[in-house]
Amino acid sequence: MNGMMIFKVALRALLRNKVRSILTALGIIVGIAAVIAVVAIGEGASTSMKAQISSMGDNMLIVFGGSMKKGGVHGGSGGFQTLMSEDGEAMSRDYPELIKAYTPLVRSGGQAIYQENNWATQIQGVTPTFVAVRKWDVASGVFFTDADLRAGARVCVVGQTIVDSLFNGQDPIGETFRVRNIPFKVLGVLSKKGTTSMGQDQDDIIIMPLTTVKRVLRRGSFNNVDQLLFSIYDMGQMAEAKRAMSDLLRQRHRLGPTVEDDFTIIDMTEISDMLTSVSSMMTILMAVVASISLLVGGIGIMNIMLVSVTERTREIGLRMAIGAAPVAILLQFLTEAAVLSTLGGVLGILLGVGGAYTVGDLNKWPIYVTPISVVISFGFSAFVGIFFGFYPALRASRLNPIDCLRYE
Amino acid sequence: MGQEDVWALNGVTLQVKKGEFVAIMGHSGSGKSTLLNVLGCLDVPTSGRYILDGTPVAGMNRAALARVRNQKIGFVFQSFNLLSRTTARENVELPMLYNPTAPRGKALHDRAEYLLEHVGLGDRMLHTPGQLSGGQQQRVAIARALMNNPPLLLADEPTGNLDSHASQEIMHYFRKLNEQGQTIVMVTHETDIAAYAKRKIVMRDGKVLP
Ligand SMILES: Nc1ncnc2c1ncn2[C@@H]1O[C@H](COP(=O)(O)OP(=O)(O)O)[C@@H](O)[C@H]1O
Numbered sequence: 001m002n003g004m005m006i007f008k009v010a011l012r013a014l015l016r017n018k019v020r021s022i023l024t025a026l027g028i029i030v031g032i033a034a035v036i037a038v039v040a041i042g043e044g045a046s047t048s049m050k051a052q053i054s055s056m057g058d059n060m061l062i063v064f065g066g067s068m069k070k071g072g073v074h075g076g077s078g079g080f081q082t083l084m085s086e087d088g089e090a091m092s093r094d095y096p097e098l099i100k101a102y103t104p105l106v107r108s109g110g111q112a113i114y115q116e117n118n119w120a121t122q123i124q125g126v127t128p129t130f131v132a133v134r135k136w137d138v139a140s141g142v143f144f145t146d147a148d149l150r151a152g153a154r155v156c157v158v159g160q161t162i163v164d165s166l167f168n169g170q171d172p173i174g175e176t177f178r179v180r181n182i183p184f185k186v187l188g189v190l191s192k193k194g195t196t197s198m199g200q201d202q203d204d205i206i207i208m209p210l211t212t213v214k215r216v217l218r219r220g221s222f223n224n225v226d227q228l229l230f231s232i233y234d235m236g237q238m239a240e241a242k243r244a245m246s247d248l249l250r251q252r253h254r255l256g257p258t259v260e261d262d263f264t265i266i267d268m269t270e271i272s273d274m275l276t277s278v279s280s281m282m283t284i285l286m287a288v289v290a291s292i293s294l295l296v297g298g299i300g301i302m303n304i305m306l307v308s309v310t311e312r313t314r315e316i317g318l319r320m321a322i323g324a325a326p327v328a329i330l331l332q333f334l335t336e337a338a339v340l341s342t343l344g345g346v347l348g349i350l351l352g353v354g355g356a357y358t359v360g361d362l363n364k365w366p367i368y369v370t371p372i373s374v375v376i377s378f379g380f381s382a383f384v385g386i387f388f389g390f391y392p393a394l395r396a397s398r399l400n401p402i403d404c405l406r407y408e
Numbered sequence: 409m410g411q412e413d414v415w416a417l418n419g420v421t422l423q424v425k426k427g428e429f430v431a432i433m434g435h436s437g438s439g440k441s442t443l444l445n446v447l448g449c450l451d452v453p454t455s456g457r458y459i460l461d462g463t464p465v466a467g468m469n470r471a472a473l474a475r476v477r478n479q480k481i482g483f484v485f486q487s488f489n490l491l492s493r494t495t496a497r498e499n500v501e502l503p504m505l506y507n508p509t510a511p512r513g514k515a516l517h518d519r520a521e522y523l524l525e526h527v528g529l530g531d532r533m534l535h536t537p538g539q540l541s542g543g544q545q546q547r548v549a550i551a552r553a554l555m556n557n558p559p560l561l562l563a564d565e566p567t568g569n570l571d572s573h574a575s576q577e578i579m580h581y582f583r584k585l586n587e588q589g590q591t592i593v594m595v596t597h598e599t600d601i602a603a604y605a606k607r608k609i610v611m612r613d614g615k616v617l618p
């Protein structure tokens with residue numbers, strides 16, 4: 001019997017018992033579908049996460065006040081009044097070969113009022129270099145200037161969500177709104193950034209000159225800032241920049257050798273790595289779960305093949321009597337198991353891809369079906385069939401034809 | 409292990425010449441089927457020799473025996489042993505699937521259809537065993553046994569499951585085949601069936617009676 005023939009005979013045997021074949025393959029179908037769907041959803045999430053992180057800024061280093069070790073960073077707001085804008089300026093001055101751009105950042109918030117609308121949002125005070133540090137420019141209008149910064153002018157640029165919510169989607173440039181009864185004029189609208197994977201709307205923001213936020217909104221309490229944002233020239237300089245920054249800040253803050261840092265430096269690539277490792281851990285976890293279901297599916301196939309061998313004892317005897325060699329019987333049952341599990345695998349792949357896109361559509365999740373996951377699933381399902389089909393097939397091939405023909 | 413040895417066959421010496429039609433008779437348990445299984449290379453004698461079509465069969469492994477069965481033997485069983493839910497034509501084609509030198513595709517179908525017409529089932533090619541009477545099923549089985557054109561046709565109580573009319577038909581067909589030169593060895597315990605054969609052998613307790 002040549003390969004094509006064996007395949008045909010196996011397929012015919014499976015088609016003779018359609019319902020049972022499908023039920024047998026169900027374990028494989030579900031297992032493969034789960035792997036494909038989970039990997040597609042996981043890869044989609046991590047791909048979009050990476051895109052978001054790189055959209056946050058250009059090789060960005062963020063310095064928060066307070067130590068990560070001491071109960072975490074409280075969103076970098078208030079709490080630790082140790083970071084000065086001058087710290088960042090000193091860094092830029094001392095390491096021009098590392099620092100491409102720098103802006104200090106202070107955070108505030110409030111109720112913005114425009115005509116009959118009012119909208120609670122976050123307000124950040126920065127310098128015009130913000131545009132370079134965060135790779136975030138205005139889509140229309142202009143960003144405020146150094147002159148605005150020096151003057152503490154009551155001007156701002158706003159995110160897209162502010163346009164939609166506060167200005168009913170109308171062009172806000174040149175309009176004036178109020179926060180705590182203080183009027184601010186809109187100079188420009190920032191390009192749209194979208195929602196982070198943590199569900200934070202990045203466009204729900206008002207950006208003002210640092211001086212304006214400090215003097216007008218925060219009433220100038222202290223001279224500290226909440227964050228220092230740096231853009232580093234090259235990815236490869238991250239570690240060096242972090243070390244230099246740490247040394248410089250410790251020196252400027254006069255921290256003795258035994259004193260802990262009063263700041264935390266976060267490298268965006270680090271966050272990206274962390275998220276990637278979390279998502280790949282999830283993927284591994286799901287792969288383990290899926291493997292277990294494939295194992296169960298494989299045992300199901302073995303079980304059904306053993307039943308099938310017993311049920312078809314007379315058929316085996318007949319085939320041997322008319323000239324089927326033991327190896328032909330072995331190959332027949334092995335092929336049946338392999339065809340069954342491979343077809344199960346193909347159905348599972350289709351079901352998994354369909355399922356992933358359906359779930360993705362419903363939840364607006366990005367979906368990415370990796371070709372490698374399809375190839376591995378296909379190969380694995382064939383392997384499961386051959387592995388678990390081997391023992392029943394071997395048993396069939398070792399049967400004695402006379403006993404088989406006498407079998408009732 | 410506490411089991412008694414049974415001499416299903418003991419000191420059997422038998423020669424069947426080309427073109428013969430032999431009926432093996434005897435009571436139930438006398439060793440007829442066992443002898444036929446040895447002749448058909450399904451069973452191997454504990455000791456002794458068997459020469460089939462000029463080739464000694466002793467000492468062959470399972471694969472070699474399968475090849476001999478495929479090419480030199482055609483089997484007809486009491487209970488037909490057709491594959492269920494499989495058409496008559498596919499059933500007839502089966503032995504050729506295990507014959508590496510046999511034709512494939514259209515030539516295979518042609519041969520099966522020729523044989524089915526020959527046994528009078530030209531209009532039943534695509535029927536499955538469930539749609540055929542006992543006599544028709546046995547005729548499909550005979551067509552299957554002839555598929556590889558074997559020098560020896562073996563039948564173990566081929567009419568055992570058939571009514572007398574169908575039995576007559578099958579035996580007429582056997583005789584016709586024999587007249588065309590087919591060597592046949594058939595087991596039966598019915599005298600009127602054995603009457604179709606040219607030569608009769610009677611067995612008792614694993615021995616051939618003189
Ligand atoms: N597998 C077996 N194990 C033990 N004894 C067997 C086996 N097969 C056949 N026999 C015995 O061999 C003898 C001949 O059996 P068999 O050839 O089937 O007789 P027949 O076909 O003439 O009725 C019987 O006594 C039977 O019980």
Ligand SMILES: [Mg+2]
Nearest residue numbers: 440441442564
């Ligand atoms: Mg018998």
